[in-house]
Amino acid sequence: MPTTKVDAQNDEINLSDEEKSQLTFKLCQILESWQLEDADQLNILNLDKLIKPRHLYMYRRGDKAFEFDQNMVKRSKMILGIYESLGTTFPTNKEYASVWLKRNVKKFKHKTPLELMLSGDAGMTRVWHFLDCTQGWRS
Numbered sequence: 001m002p003t004t005k006v007d008a009q010n011d012e013i014n015l016s017d018e019e020k021s022q023l024t025f026k027l028c029q030i031l032e033s034w035q036l037e038d039a040d041q042l043n044i045l046n047l048d049k050l051i052k053p054r055h056l057y058m059y060r061r062g063d064k065a066f067e068f069d070q071n072m073v074k075r076s077k078m079i080l081g082i083y084e085s086l087g088t089t090f091p092t093n094k095e096y097a098s099v100w101l102k103r104n105v106k107k108f109k110h111k112t113p114l115e116l117m118l119s120g121d122a123g124m125t126r127v128w129h130f131l132d133c134t135q136g137w138r139s
Helices: 015-033 038-044 053-061 072-089 095-103 113-118 121-131 131-139
Strands: none
Touching: 015 053, 015 072, 015 113, 038 053, 038 113, 072 095, 072 121, 095 113, 113 121
16 A cells, blocks of 8 residues: 555545555455445445445546545555455465355354444454454554
């Protein structure tokens, strides 16, 4: 992820338009590779109240870029971290990540990782820490 500069006065993240566009494209690719419904993609991005599912195609094509405030940058880091960890967990079968996200996990009280991720930051953090033990050590 590009280095970000935060404007302390208004909580804006200063990314160039190109960086916003690249990060938006990458996030869309990841969520598509997980084979999620459009509404679930927007929920995971915490944009479900700002963007209609039918407009998501404009972001996938690169016509628009997401606005990256501190919350969106935090979400982006979690999504990228989960994606990378799934790649490490399933190195020979990248497609299995989308299957794993939708399967009940005993450690999550028989909920799916996707259910936790859709529940908010705490759920996403829990999934990321489960997949990447180094995250648990940093917290």
